[in-house]
Amino acid sequence: MRNMKKWLLTAFFFLSITTVFAQGKxxxxxxxxxxxxxxxxxVIEGTSTGTSTSFDGSFTLNSTSSKGNVVVSFLGFTSKTIPFTIVDGQADLGTIVLSDEGNVLGEVVITSTIIDVAKDRKTPVAVSTIKAAEIREKLGNQEFPEMLANTxxxxxxxxxxxxxxxxxxxxxxxxRNIAVMVNGMPVNDMENSAVYxxxxxxxxxxxxxxxxQRGLGSSKLAISSVGGTINVITRTSDMKQGGSFTAxxxxxDYIKxxxxxxxxxxxxxxxxxxxxGNAQGSMYADGTQFSAQNYFIxxxxxxxxKHNLQFTFTGAPQWHHQRSFANHLGSYxxxxxxxNNxxxxxxxxxxxxxxGEEFSWARNFYHKPVMSLNYDFKINxxxxxxxxxxxxxxxxxxxxxxxxSPFRYKTAGGTVPxxxxxxxxxxxYVAANDQIVYGGNLPGTQxxxxxQGQYITNRSLGFTRRASINSHDWYGAVINFNRKLTDKLTLDFGLDGRTYTGYHFRNxxxxxxxxxxxxxxxxTSGGxxxxxxxxxxxxxxYETYSASPSFNPFTNVKDQEKIEYNNNGYVRWYGAFTQLEYSTEKLSAFIQGSVSQQGFSREDLFQYKNDDPLQKTDFENYLGGNIKGGLNYNIDEKMNVFANAGYYSKQPNFQAIYRNNKSIAFxxxxxxxxxxxxxxxYKSNIFNANFNAYYTSWKDRYQRTSDPDPNNRNGYFEAFGVDEIHKGVELELNVKPFSGLTINGMASYGDWYYNGQSDYQKFDQNNAFLTEGKLLLDKVKVGDVxxxxYSIGANWQIIKGIKVDANYRYSxxxxxxxxxxxFSEENTNIKGTLELPSYGLVDAGLSFKIHRTKDSKDSFxxxxxxxxxxxxxYIAESRTNQFVASQSEFDGNTGDGKGILQNGSIVASGNLKSATPGExxxxxxxxxxxxxxWNGVDLRNQVFFGFGRTWNLTFRYEF
Structure with missing residues (x-):
């Protein structure tokens, strides 16, 4: 921390002495x-002095001349030249409207110094922005993260x-290592950083x-922004009067x-x-019905x-059936x-x-309302x-x-009986009926x-659907003080506090x-x-509990009857941050630092007796933080260069401290x-381009991974001291060759791999220890990605109100x-990470807009x-790394001893070759x-296919 203070003071002194005075704003x-x-x-006409507008469309520009013109431009819009005259050091041009119906943002957004929005040609980070109009047009029945697929x-x-x-x-x-922020609020889970x-x-x-914002980003908070930050700005009550109806x-059968x-x-x-809002229907895969509502106030x-208050309350209660198990390719x-294979x-x-109704072992249900109060106080x-x-x-x-053994039994069609x-x-149940022909008949002992004449099941006899409950209460606050020290220097400092209680049990x-x-x-045998x-x-x-979400967010979960496990996680977070920013027309720079203390406590009401001190632990506190800085230089009104660097000391998460579901802190x-x-x-009225290169080193990582072995279903590995290297280059382009046509493109190449070796332990689904050893991961490619x-797409406004677009994306x-x-040291035939077949997808869309009357703002x-x-x-994901056997491996053994495929499942170790071949x-x-x-992939791999062709049709009336 002493070094951090020295860096901040040095940067402050250096930037302060460069201050010069301008004619006016x-x-x-x-x-x-x-x-x-x-x-x-x-841009001030005839000069290289320029800036970009913020998320609310505002701008401030220093001028050394008292009179002149500013040129306002945006890709796809008609440029405007506006005269200005500075009087008493100010020239307020008011609201300037650019015309082009093909590029509509649609809403005013929250303006607050706690929302760290990167600004083009100013903030020195790699960034991509998607506006409300594009989300509204292209989302349809896709998922929210898919809107970023062409980034x-x-x-x-x-x-x-x-x-x-x-x-x-x-x-x-x-x-889990991407920070998701909504109006300045961090929303990653405080125990494991996940986002659902x-x-x-x-x-x-x-x-x-x-x-x-890719990479460490510009956020002032010490958040999980290792890979990047997704900054979501929601609609606020500060918007134009009117409304809409969308179907x-x-x-x-998707309908929303x-x-x-x-x-x-x-x-x-x-x-x-x-x-x-309300949505219901099924997704593309079989057995994936859902029902979802959402509300926003x-x-x-x-x-x-000087004083502005914004209150929001939003939530999205939902239930949905899942496809949680990645089946072997042979099962598909x-x-x-x-x-025909x-x-x-x-x-x-x-x-x-x-x-007679759809029923699933895997049903997710949740309601996570969020209430927030934003307060902005302009002191002067x-x-x-x-x-x-x-x-x-x-x-x-x-x-x-x-x-x-509930997963063993399937009907002839592969569904659950x-x-x-x-x-x-x-x-x-009468076995002679032979109703279950795929997985065999159920056992005779029923x-x-x-x-008392009651039929009672338990964890080893009979079949029961249980629910794993993961509920929480979470409160937090972020306060930021923003001070313009000079026309060029701005200082921020603030506090970030959070408290979290997680409730984990089964019923x-x-x-x-x-x-x-x-x-x-x-x-267990170990007692x-x-x-x-x-x-x-x-x-x-005798009680059962619903697997549908409660609309009451304050439902008491403590009094429910519980089975299997019952533990609570407590997390406390205290943070402080500061940032010094220097900005002129040509040069902008920032240096930012934060420090945080994260404390964890675990309470286990099942594994430990009431008089055991381990039933509820003291808080284990960890200190972390980051320091980062960057510089952007505008070469002229079209070109800029930037660089940034940062170091992040990231505290371990809850599972890393309290491993294998025990209350002994590691x-x-x-x-x-x-x-x-x-x-x-490079930015002009016709052509925009952004190119960047990056390098990220991650050391001492804790990683928990599910074990795909069917003989250890729901078991897992814990690895410690994992090191990774991520480096690559990225290119983003858009061009408007003529009015009405916009072409977008991007390409990225990464070289992401593990470095060295790490220790691991293996557990079954009941957290019982199985084995341990070392993982030999040196130069092994990072998987699941x-x-x-690259992608290339075009938007063409054929005539006013009619637009078509198409996009090709290749992975x-x-x-x-x-x-x-x-990858354990016991394996003598390590082949690396399985590479899956590449694929390319084409998406297309058509938009039509018409106003109710010629001069009306109402539109269909x-x-x-x-x-x-x-x-x-195409295969989108694989949970396993089963390589196609070579000729020699086939003639001898499979080469890895992982078994052969029968009835769509791995059943035993053995040779692929047989004198009397069967499935x-x-x-x-x-x-x-x-x-x-299949397509060069061994059928023993457990995979998820991507969706085939899907469609959606949206009607929207705005008034």
Whole structure:
């Protein structure tokens, strides 16, 4: 910290002595026909003096001349030349409107110094911005992260394909290491930094703009921005009067309706906005029904020019059936077209029919409302205080199974026989009926009635759907003090505080015909208690709890009957930050530092007796922080260069401290991230380009990974001391060759790999220790991501009100997830990370807009999107690294001892070659290549396919 203070003081002194005086200031606001226009160029005619507008469209420009003209331009808009005259040091140009209906932002956004929005040709970071109009047009029935798929170094997939289950990866880092900010609030989970997009399903409907800052970014907070920061700016009550109604239809009975209205700012300074939405249907994969609602309430009060209050309350209660298990590639082919080796990419092994209705082992349900109060206090022209106070109350979880090897039994069609399970639970299943032909008949020992005539299941007999509850109460505040020291120097400093309580347990959701569930205390051979409350060893439970979200965010979860585990996590966060920014027409620079203390405590009411001091631990506190800085230089009105560097000492997360679900704290080193970046930009009325290169080193990382081994389902690996290197280059282009046509393109290439070796431990689903050793990861490619991507697209406004667009996106160097078991030192045949086939996708859309009358602002808007237009079949993710066997391996052994495929599952170790081949065994090597692989991928790999062709049609009425 002493070195950090020295750097800050040195930078402050150096930048202060460069201060010079200007003739005066030119200010104004740039808008299009519907609202603010961020990123517009404002240049003093005949000079290289210029700037870009902020997110609210405002700009301030210093001029050494008392008279002249400013030229305002934005790609796709008609430029304007505005005269100015400086009087008493000021020239206020008011609101300047650029005309072009093809580029509409649509909403005014929150202006606050706690929202760290990067500014073009000023903030020295790699950044991409997506406006509300594009989100509104292209989202349809896609997921929110997919809107970023055409951004450099971004890989977004639908994962299993359930509603809200998509994920995003930036520069090779998953979303646990990407900071997601909503109006300046950090929303990554405080225990594991995860982001669950199903909890934010309504965010797209209230977003004014979304900005992606790749790398450490410009945020002043010490947040999880290793890969980047997704900065979401929501609609506020400070917008124009009016409303809209939107209806969207899509494939698989998808239907969504949204209505909104805003009063606009009234004469008394008050304003209000409200939005309500509903969506339901199914996703592309089988067995993925969902129901989701969302709401937004915004209240604003501009007391006077100095005081501004903005209150928001928003949430998105939802439930959805998931495809949580990545099946072996052979299973997709088994339930597709085995004769022609064609997969059924919609296949989902987690669902079936129960009492004639869709029912799933994997059902997610959650409601996470967020309430926030933003307060801006303009003390004077040089000093401002911005703050946000927020609370979040998450209620819900996800379901799964307990019972008699529930994943083994499938119908002939590969679905789950829930009706048979219910008959088994009541002693009524007749094996002679041979109803289950894929996985075999259920065992003969069924649930029998007790003395009271009740049918009671438990964790080893019968079938039960349980729910894993992950609820929380979260409160926080960010306060920032902003002071303009001179015309060129601005100082920020502030505080960041958060407190979090997480509630984790399981309950009985559906007994599947049984009368009760018996929770018995179990032990392992090592004497470790499992699966129940040591303070109440034997209990028979008769309550069940809904797997639909509660609309009451304050539902009491403490009094529910619990099984399997019951623990609470407590997290406290205190942070302080500061930033010094220097800005002229040519040069801008910043240096920023933050420090934070994160404390963790664990309470376990099942594993530890009431008199055990480990039942609730003291707080384990960890100190961390970051320091970063950057510089941007505008060569002329068109070109700029920038560079930034940063170092981040990141505290370990909750799971790293309290490993394998125990309350014994481990001594962890902070993770250490070092990043460098340089870039070049070119901007004109016709052509824009941004190029940058980066290098990131990540040391002492803790990583928890699911074990894909079917014999250890729901088990996991924990790795410690993992080192990674991420480096690459990125290019982003857009060009307007003539009025009405805009062409966009991007390309990115990454070289992301592990460095050296690390220690690991392996556990089963009950957190029982299995084995440990070293992972040999040196130069192994980082998986679960594509390391080379490019896209090219065009938007063409054929005539006024009619626009078509199309985009081609290509992904290559796509690697499977790291399967830790294959990289252990015991494995003598390490081949690296499995590379999956590359693929390219075409998306297209058509927009039509017409006003109710010639002079009316009311408008009717129609939009149709077709995603994956050519119906490309491709693997988006693989959980395993099973390479195609060579000729010699085939003639001998498979080469890794991981088993052969039978009935779509890995069942035993053995040779692929067989004199009497059956499913998963082959007579010749060519037979193996023909039937044992698909598109060059071994059928034993566990994969998720991407969606095939999907469509959505949206009607929107604005008034």
């Amino acid at each position: 030119i200010s104004g606001i740039i808008q299009d026909n519907n609202g603010a226009l961020p990123g517009a160029n404002v 450099p170094s971004v890989y977004a997939t639908k994962s299993g394909g359930g509603f809200g289950d998509s994920r995003i990866n930036i520069r090779g880092f998953d979303q 997009w199903s909890n934010w399903a309504g965010l797209s409907d209230v977003t004014s703009a979304m900005q992606v 969207t239809l899509g494939n698989n 309706t949204v209505g909104s209205y805003s009063t606009g700012k009234m004469k008394n300074g008050l304003s209000a906005s409200v939005l309500l 915004g209240l604003g009060y501009e007391i006077n020019e 082919i088994k339930f597709g077209d085995p004769v 064609e997969p059924n990419i919609k296949y989902n092994s987690d669902w079936g029919l129960y009492k 022209d040089k000093t401002k205080i911005s703050s946000v106070f927020y609370g979040s109350w998450g209620r819900g979880g996800g379901t799964g199974s307990i019972g008699t 829930f009706d048979d399970f219910a008959a088994f639970n009541r002693g009524q 649930v029998a009635p007790n003395a 009985v959701n559906d007994r599947l015909g049984a009368d009760g569930y018996q929770a018995n205390l179990a032990t 470790i208690y499992l699966a129940n409350d040591v303070n109440n060893p034997t209990r028979t439970l 001594d962890n080193d902070n993770e250490k991230i070092l990043g460098f970046e340089v870039g070049y930009g 594509s390391q080379f991507n 290559d160097n796509l690697f499977a997830s790291i399967e830790p078991g294959r 808007n129609f939009r149709i999107n077709v995603n994956n237009l050519l119906d490309k079949v 998963g065994q082959y007579a010749t090597y060519q037979d193996y290549l023909n039937r044992g692989t």
